[in-house]
Amino acid sequence: MEMIQIVGLGLLATILILIIKEQKPIFAFLLAAFTGITIFLFLIGKISAVIQILEDLAVKANINMIFLKTILKIIGIAYIAEFGAQIVRDAGQESIAAKIELSGKILIMVMAIPIVTVIIETVVKLLPA
Known part of the structure; x- marks a missing residue:
């Protein structure tokens, strides 16, 4: 039922926008x-x-909560960057939208460093010396 409300709102807004x-x-x-x-917000x-x-x-x-919180932050950055880029694209500013997406990717990469570090350290410990 909620999806019907969302689609209905989207269709109504689209008709009004046109x-x-x-x-x-x-x-x-x-x-x-x-x-x-x-x-x-819904x-x-x-x-x-x-x-x-x-x-x-x-x-x-x-599981260490730091890892979960980091992953959730990464997911949040991805969604917010995509959302912002789409709004900017709606305004016809493709180059700014691309910069928003690039910024999101860079922030995700920075936030992922601790997780990647732990994974690499774990793999190194598993390898024979």
Whole structure:
């Protein structure tokens, strides 16, 4: 049922944007951005529930919470970068959207260094001396 609401909101916004775009392009862009943000806010409760389940599973599996939090931050950066890039693309600014995506990739790489380091150290310990 929630997906029907999201699709309905998206279709309604799209129709309004197509109507408004000819007369007031800035309002069409603002409506598109507002719709995207509204859909994102609608999903925050679901995202929060997924994060809580992952944290519970990590505790049960005796996984270091630092790794889980880092992975969740990496996923968050990826989603936020994609979301921001799509909004900027809607405004017709492809080059800025590409820079947002590049920034997201670089931040993900920086945040992944501790995890990669632990993986490499573990592999080195497993190799015969």
